[in-house]
Amino acid sequence: MFFSSETFNCCSLSLSYSSPRCSLNTMASVFPSTITECTDCICLACREFCVWGHSGIPCLGLSGVSIDMLMSSDKEKDPDVIPEDSSLLTLRIRKKALERREETIIVDRACRQETLAYEMESHAIGKRPDNPTDLVEEGELLLTLNIYYPVIFQKHKDHKPYQTVLVLGSQKLTELRDSISCVSDLQIGGEFSSQTDQAPEHISKELYKSAFFYFEGIFYNDKRYPECRDLSRTIIEWSESHDRGYGNLQSVTMEDYTFNDLSLKIGFPYLFCHQGNCEHIIIITDVRLIHHDDCLDRNLYPLLIKKHWLCTRKCFVCKMYTARWVTNKDSLAPEDPCFFCDVCFRMLHYDVEGNKLGEFLAYPYVDPGIFN
Template identity: 40%
Template structure:
């Protein structure tokens, strides 16, 4: 989506029925205090009783449907639920012992004949050898974006507002889907949102490396082109966190005013580091724009403003936290069909497809001789697959 098409679609988006009126984020808490007592706004007092009641109703409804389908009594379903309870799957070992058991090294005693354990051991060995999996040893880290730390956890013991921000991404069918959803605190700077956004454009290496693939790859686009902005309700919030940053909004404002686009005469600029989330006046569900690397654009929207409750992450130091991240498919090497691609080639005479994706080993074996000299004609670029962030 070009910046011109973004401005053209603003009027069309404004008539959508699922977009709220303007909401000043900093005033949300005061509005809640006018309705509820302050004690009722504490995280531990915002219970999930309604959610539990709804869950019980759903379970009762599912149970009644199963009774009708199986044509049995309620007591039979209760007995099956007890017998088939996942707790019955536990072995004789204590849970703590099983948590520290390394299946990649050896199979548990007495389980050598179990094929499922053998396959699982082989899978763990593959991961050890470099095949990246979508599994993670700590699901909580992925869900909340939290890192293990020895610092004291600052528990939120007072009413707290949290804002949900969703970044969207187009797929190959040009359908926008949520790439990740972030919970942020109103008192945090607007620029902190970008710390939780991973874009492949920032991670790519700018050099063509076919002549010498062993050159250091420390330089990334994010270190060369650091300028970016967030466009929210007619204001360009520029990133000036680095001396190399420039104001990307000025040529866009000039372009819009020359074409007399609606609202272009009132465009403003600001420093995103000096503006907090609470300062914003936004519409929930309305698409806004983040642009970096010159023409790399991301649509995002504020989806919810609410009070923090007892099921949210209570660690103040962990915010902003990623509460949803889309699982990506990885580009596997087209030669061995096992390892993740580390190189991408273009105009490659060794293969019939363009571009080509190769792991480190297959790339060098196919494109270079035993002395490391280039064979044939091709262009090679280091490739960063976002699937490895699963």
């Protein structure tokens, strides 16, 4: 141990040393027969006042303090390591929390979007098909499309794409149409407060299959099924009725066109409409040729590479489970509308025989967070 040059007071005795080895002559004149030299650590021990390693140092006012505690250690304690014999409740709680984190994967909420995007994008990088006929040929056109929330979502309508997909130039527009996921396609229409167990199994996408893309003055309508309607007809008639200056709008079927047949602008907003009036903005952000590091399995396109993560709406009662019912004009609910999980909804609004308790309107609810 190295001692630097310093001066300290010990019981009104001023001692000074400036070398690693203390002067024995100075101490011997004051404390005869009590001074010994420790050859291992080159220091002095005053046997009358302190014993090396375990006694206190009363002359310095440090009664009960070990000399080892005053010695500097080359190895500093890790602040992240919690002592085993700690009596603090907060440390014990933190230790359990750290052990739980090691057992389960917890992603910081601020990083969830980036983590999810990385996982989705890296899932298909460089993937080759099992069947050689499904291999994407060299020189194939690859487009990157951002699909935005419906315009009714004021918070996200301008800047939050909830899907980013890669499509091949040789793919039909119908393939992109089928790959777009929207919560309105999963809705169940109707009011079911009197017959909650008889809610239909058919979702809106199966009942209302009509949809169209709008690219550069042309409506590309989905007419693959007999029940499909031309949703663009009303718009075209409205535009032509008073010569509103939109030019000659055309209507064609989307199943007859691929992306290679279109004339598109990068960064220009286009439109996708389905369910009658659910409108999404589509923006093409990149057009390039495919290379060997891309996914070369044609069956995986349109390839979803990014999806916006959404918080799910919890049940108003239990605050645990995702809501499955929404009520209006509910005399038993503190809010209008109010959201409930299936268990809480039935326990609050019906008796053991299934009869309604009070007046309310009940609708099946599909949470947008299901796409997470």
